[in-house]
Amino acid sequence: MTQHEAQINNHETNQEFSHEATLFAEPIFHVGNFTITNSLIMSWTTVLILVVFFILIGKRIKKVPKGIQNIFEILLEKALELGDSITGERKKTEKFLPISLALFLFILVNNWLGLLPGVGTIGFNEVEGVHRVFVPILRGGTADINTTLALALFAVVASHIMGVLTIGIWNHLNKFINLEAFMAIPSKIKNDFSIILVNPIKAFVGIVELIGEVAKVASLTFRLFGNIFAGEVLLASMMALFAFFLPLPFMFLEIIVGIIQALIFAILTMVFMTIATQDHAEEH
Numbered sequence: 001m002t003q004h005e006a007q008i009n010n011h012e013t014n015q016e017f018s019h020e021a022t023l024f025a026e027p028i029f030h031v032g033n034f035t036i037t038n039s040l041i042m043s044w045t046t047v048l049i050l051v052v053f054f055i056l057i058g059k060r061i062k063k064v065p066k067g068i069q070n071i072f073e074i075l076l077e078k079a080l081e082l083g084d085s086i087t088g089e090r091k092k093t094e095k096f097l098p099i100s101l102a103l104f105l106f107i108l109v110n111n112w113l114g115l116l117p118g119v120g121t122i123g124f125n126e127v128e129g130v131h132r133v134f135v136p137i138l139r140g141g142t143a144d145i146n147t148t149l150a151l152a153l154f155a156v157v158a159s160h161i162m163g164v165l166t167i168g169i170w171n172h173l174n175k176f177i178n179l180e181a182f183m184a185i186p187s188k189i190k191n192d193f194s195i196i197l198v199n200p201i202k203a204f205v206g207i208v209e210l211i212g213e214v215a216k217v218a219s220l221t222f223r224l225f226g227n228i229f230a231g232e233v234l235l236a237s238m239m240a241l242f243a244f245f246l247p248l249p250f251m252f253l254e255i256i257v258g259i260i261q262a263l264i265f266a267i268l269t270m271v272f273m274t275i276a277t278q279d280h281a282e283e284h
Contacts, residue, residue: 039144104266111258114140152220155269163276
């Protein structure tokens, strides 16, 4: 062994090996200036699976349903009924359900793909100073806070777009910056002097509504990320203790958690869209 090889081996021996779950997605490769992360690969895989699945299902749809088509039609009808209980009317449900259902399926498949063998455990070592860090090639998309933040922003922005399309930009804007309250003061102050105190309070409530919109994004982001990330850490801990049989009950639990978290996200999205499409009179 040469002196150079001995120095390399000694350097590798002195390096500390780190295999820890990180809050952020690790970069795998770059396409120009665009970074491809392990969670982004998983998100693309999810989209590909859903697109291929529904193309195949779409080709087999018949006017007289039978077999698996009956199951899907029953599930869709139950989804419409659940939507009706939130929106209060079928017309709104049919408008909001495609968005909520798409989010549900994307999140559900992402949650379940993160449980597959090899996801989070197959990767390569990357040298960072005196540390050797394990970088998994694949990582559950919803275990990355960037993905859940993007989903939350999409859900909240979609609710505002629905609000503008349904009740108009002026009515929707006045929920947050209540210009109508100030404009009504000169014409009504003669009949009701208390309006000079009441209407500014109404305008202040709009500022609280703006804070609430930020809270919606934070709530959706951290609820989904926290549950899925914690589940993956739990499974990794169980496999580190005993790789056979011990993780199985927790794996089953994470399958259920994956369904529940996807359903909560979809329902909240529909709730936000329903609230955004109501004017002040309907809300009261």
